[in-house]
Amino acid sequence: MKFGVSVSTFSTKFGPIMFPGNLDRDIKTIADLGYQEIDLFIKFAGEPGLQKTLAIIKQTGVSIGIIAAVSAFVEDGLFLSSPDRDVRNELLSRMKDQISLASEVGANVPVGTIRGSEGGKDREKWLAESLIILHEHASNQGVKILLEPVNRYETQLINSVPDALTFIEEYQLPKFNLLVDVFHMNIEDKSILDSLILAGNRIGHVHFADSNRRVPGLGHLDWDAIMTTLLDIGYNSYCSFEAIPGKNPIQDAKFALNFLTKKQKTINIQRS
Numbered sequence: 499m500k501f502g503v504s505v506s507t508f509s510t511k512f513g514p515i516m517f518p519g520n521l522d523r524d525i526k527t528i529a530d531l532g533y534q535e536i537d538l539f540i541k542f543a544g545e546p547g548l549q550k551t552l553a554i555i556k557q558t559g560v561s562i563g564i565i566a567a568v569s570a571f572v573e574d575g576l577f578l579s580s581p582d583r584d585v586r587n588e589l590l591s592r593m594k595d596q597i598s599l600a601s602e603v604g605a606n607v608p609v610g611t612i613r614g615s616e617g618g619k620d621r622e623k624w625l626a627e628s629l630i631i632l633h634e635h636a637s638n639q640g641v642k643i644l645l646e647p648v649n650r651y652e653t654q655l656i657n658s659v660p661d662a663l664t665f666i667e668e669y670q671l672p673k674f675n676l677l678v679d680v681f682h683m684n685i686e687d688k689s690i691l692d693s694l695i696l697a698g699n700r701i702g703h704v705h706f707a708d709s710n711r712r713v714p715g716l717g718h719l720d721w722d723a724i725m726t727t728l729l730d731i732g733y734n735s736y737c738s739f740e741a742i743p744g745k746n747p748i749q750d751a752k753f754a755l756n757f758l759t760k761k762q763k764t765i766n767i768q769r770s
Contacts, residue, residue: 499729501533501535501736503516505518514707514742515743516713516740533560535562536738542595543596556603563605565605601641607643615653617654617655629674645674645677647661647686675700677702678704701733703735704728704733706737706754714757715754721757722764
């Protein structure tokens with residue numbers, strides 16, 4: 499497994515971003531700490547200064563695992579399950595630009611709360627139609643659309659891993675992968691470990707945060723069991739810390755990376 503951390507190009511009150519707002523400065527610190535990847539939150543694909551920031555990131559050798567553009571949902575109220583076709587089409591247009599940007603930097607695109615907060619069969623149908631359009635555009639550019647189950651306090655539409663797999667089967671979306679977030683799973687899934695096994699090779703990205711949404715090691719989740727299960731199912735890609743930072747984000751990031759790196763070494767020794 500390779501560890502990453504959540505960052506953004508803008509200051510934000512959205513909690514679980516470890517390094518918000520000063521990425522041109524923070525990316526060197528992230529690289530020096532030993533992180534291999536970032537989850538990059540941007541406002542929109544053409545935002546001013548973004549290309550300069552991407553160039554700085556490239557110089558550090560840190561990979562971009564996912565790119566999430568948030569202004570469409572947070573500021574403009576657009577979402578993929580909207581009953582208004584014009585709203586869906588506007589968002590799809592913006593997300594196609596996001597996909598093109600992701601293709602340029604070798605990243606994938608998540609679908610979390612941008613799908614909308616209300617549930618129901620009509621919402622599911624409109625979401626499925628939107629996802630099919632996005633997938634067709636993304637697959638032509640080598641980008642994966644990652645569906646993220648999110649807890650009930652943030653959306654009523656696809657809360658758990660079983661929910662996501664049922665949705666994929668019902669709407670015949672066999673090529674879709676998941677972004678699984680153990681923080682949300684701790685709220686919604688009967689067993690984090692069983693759901694990781696159930697998702698199996700559909701897992702395309704993993705978010706790590708502890709039970710309190712702080713970095714791993716500051717809550718009560720069983721990280722030995724979580725990491726062992728991920729290794730058992732053959733997952734060896736990015737696990738990104740989408741966590742609420744404390745007063746010293748650098749200290750939190752250093753602690754979490756050391757904490758899980760040591761656990762991974764111990765697990766690998768036990769498995770050998």
